[in-house]
Amino acid sequence: MTSVEIEYCVPCGLLDTAVETQTRLLDEFGQKLDGVTLSPGHGGVFIVTADGETIWDKDAHGAALDLDLIVEAINDRLPAEA
Template identity: 40%
Template sequence: MTAREPRLEIEYCTQCRWLLRAGWTAQELLTTFTTELGEVALVPGTGGVFDVRLGGETLWSRKERGGFPDLAVLKQLVRDRIAPDRDLGHSDRHRKAQPE
């Protein structure tokens, strides 16, 4: 069996018990990107990790950014790479309201 593309991975810390957060994040992304994502994988890790990768590119790292991603921001990061012309509705309002 081969992986479908694009593959999104959520690596979460098992020691911190972040499986539910990772699962909820995966559910939200799969609900938003029903046809654009080929696969979402939950990857167990340790040491406080919560990283989101798309096709090997790290979109979010809890250690680098100092916290968990806001879901609207994460959806924008994913969308910008797999469906740049897609409107995210209310998730885009925050970004569009900011002056450039």
């Protein structure tokens, strides 16, 4: 299974965005995931990783969050259902 971590900037007020991302992933994949954890950070960070691999980085993709892209990238990592 897949573990997802969302590191977000506390001083920037990105908690709501992190919770929105976490909720979307849990709604979409539920028990197919080992978990979706939130990790407080600083310095403008917003990084989504799956099993240690970066899926989304605000610095690389720009400030506009693309939840559909994140969902697609996570879905690609999950094993196909039998």
